[in-house]
Amino acid sequence: MSQVSDAATEATARAANAPLIQVKNASRSFRLGSETVYAVRNVNLDIHRNRFVTLVGRSGSGKTTLLNLLAGLDHPNEGEVLFEDRDLAKFSERDMIHLRRNRVGVVFQSFALLPLLSAYENVELPLRIAGVSARERGRRTDEVLEMVGLTRRARHRPFELSGGEQQRISIARAVAIQPDIILADEPTGELDSTNASNIFGLFQQMSRDRGMTVVATTHDRTLLDMADEIYEISDGVLSQRAGANEDPETLFMRPDE
Numbered sequence: 001m002s003q004v005s006d007a008a009t010e011a012t013a014r015a016a017n018a019p020l021i022q023v024k025n026a027s028r029s030f031r032l033g034s035e036t037v038y039a040v041r042n043v044n045l046d047i048h049r050n051r052f053v054t055l056v057g058r059s060g061s062g063k064t065t066l067l068n069l070l071a072g073l074d075h076p077n078e079g080e081v082l083f084e085d086r087d088l089a090k091f092s093e094r095d096m097i098h099l100r101r102n103r104v105g106v107v108f109q110s111f112a113l114l115p116l117l118s119a120y121e122n123v124e125l126p127l128r129i130a131g132v133s134a135r136e137r138g139r140r141t142d143e144v145l146e147m148v149g150l151t152r153r154a155r156h157r158p159f160e161l162s163g164g165e166q167q168r169i170s171i172a173r174a175v176a177i178q179p180d181i182i183l184a185d186e187p188t189g190e191l192d193s194t195n196a197s198n199i200f201g202l203f204q205q206m207s208r209d210r211g212m213t214v215v216a217t218t219h220d221r222t223l224l225d226m227a228d229e230i231y232e233i234s235d236g237v238l239s240q241r242a243g244a245n246e247d248p249e250t251l252f253m254r255p256d257e
Helices: 002-017 063-071 093-103 119-129 134-147 163-176 193-209 221-226 248-252
Strands: 021-032 035-047 052-056 078-083 104-107 181-184 213-218 229-234 237-243
Touching (some): 052 063, 052 193, 093 104, 119 163, 134 163, 193 213
Parallel strands (some): 052 229
16 A cells, blocks of 8 residues: 555656646747748747746747747647647647636737726636636635736726736736746736836746746846746747846857857
8 A cells, every 4th residue: 555655646746846838849930931930949948837937038039939839829830839748739629728718827918908898807707717606706806906906997998007007907817817827928018117026026926825837028137036947039049048046147148258
């Protein structure tokens, strides 16, 4: 009996230490006339549980394409992206719906809020679709709106909110489903420095206190010291990894500098 118990414990430990998402030799290319353009080129990346990971790089470097691959919103031409050791490209439609409703929260750069719904309703809707009870929906929605500092704006529609407020609502919506991982595309792009720091602090707290994994793209070097892992992407190639205690300025230096 002890051997069975030990084997089960070891299997559980292996599962806990295994990457949540793995990118293996993944490339995503597009045809532009007679030319093949690579948005992501031969990327290998392991995303582990309870980590706050940032992807940095200039506009057009491939950050958003890589984030879309991690979310299963797009698939590589070559290589594979695995979620808990399963190839996302082979997920059934039902599996993918379950993944997006319950396991993966996405914060889009364009916010993707429904214009006729209030901020509160935009946050609550995914919970309603997922079948969460009315009482629990209300509790979670109130909690995340308070978390992003927008309780007083809950009844306002998106056009009545600033760009920064809309961004915070989109973050609240992603957090409310309590996913295993949040994928955020430039989540601080519309925020001032104070609110940007607060949002990255929130991501840091979620990864440490709530066990969520967070992957966020950013241009803002001042926020990088909050991350557990930092990756740079340039011309679709992922390179130079640093920890949170390393100087983020070195990520933007060329090898000969």
